[in-house]
Amino acid sequence: MIHESGEHLLQVLNGILDMSKIEAGKVSLSTEPFSVRPMIESCVELMSHQADQRGITLRLFVPD
Numbered sequence: 001m002i003h004e005s006g007e008h009l010l011q012v013l014n015g016i017l018d019m020s021k022i023e024a025g026k027v028s029l030s031t032e033p034f035s036v037r038p039m040i041e042s043c044v045e046l047m048s049h050q051a052d053q054r055g056i057t058l059r060l061f062v063p064d
Helices: 002-023 036-053
Strands: none
8 A cells, every 4th residue: 555655646746747848848648548447446445545534435336
């Protein structure tokens, strides 16, 4: 969980840097396919602890 949280923080920082590049007009975009399910599962796992503390049940349903 700590490792995944660290990776999440790194992704947030990279996102901020990417936004800076976009604002400066120094970014090129490319499209590529990716699987949404692992990304959503990771988010749910990261947020489940906070949800549990607040009495919130997180449920995940991602159609195939």
